[in-house]
Amino acid sequence: MKPQPNSNYCFVCGRDNPRGLYMRFFDNGDDRVWADHVISQEYQGYPGIVHGGVQSAILDEIICRVSLVEDIHNFAVAARMEVRFRRSVPVGVPLRVEAQREHLSGGRGRATGVILLPDGLVGTEASVVLVALPSKVRRQATEVELGWRVDPC
Numbered sequence: 001m002k003p004q005p006n007s008n009y010c011f012v013c014g015r016d017n018p019r020g021l022y023m024r025f026f027d028n029g030d031d032r033v034w035a036d037h038v039i040s041q042e043y044q045g046y047p048g049i050v051h052g053g054v055q056s057a058i059l060d061e062i063i064c065r066v067s068l069v070e071d072i073h074n075f076a077v078a079a080r081m082e083v084r085f086r087r088s089v090p091v092g093v094p095l096r097v098e099a100q101r102e103h104l105s106g107g108r109g110r111a112t113g114v115i116l117l118p119d120g121l122v123g124t125e126a127s128v129v130l131v132a133l134p135s136k137v138r139r140q141a142t143e144v145e146l147g148w149r150v151d152p153c
Contacts (some may be wrong), residue, residue, distance in 0.1 A: 012057055014147075036096055039089075039092070040151050081128045086121075088102040089117065095115055108129070112127045
């Protein structure tokens with residue numbers, strides 16, 4: 001289990017975002033990323049249910065993170081994302097979020113992810129077509145602005 005880096009203001013992982021989720025991610029050093037998290041009621045849509053947009057943001061984040069497993073400077077982003085809401089995802093309970101890389105080569109790839117409910121059933125699932133973040137975009141933000149670092153466990 002290897003912790004992945006977080007940034008300063010990312011909505012999902014940012015340490016300094018006052019409205020962020022503050023999620024922490026781990027990988028297996030090969031092709032999988034996961035996080036355990038309790039989502040608070042501030043992020044609900046329908047009472048007691050995590051907003052679908054928040055679920056999608058979490059899946060977007062974790063799935064794109066499969067590109068970081070081998071090189072934390074090799075960030076990919078979603079070019080296309082398909083989300084399927086299978087069951088209601090409740091706020092205030094421990095959730096497991098997982099992503100699996102299917103393939104990643106030459107700046108393109110595909111990966112999937114799930115939000116698992118406390119009983120292990122799939123609440124939400126997604127598949128993503130990944131593309132490498134353009135080097136021009138990566139160069140625009142300094143390391144200080146990104147705050148991209150692994151925090152101690």
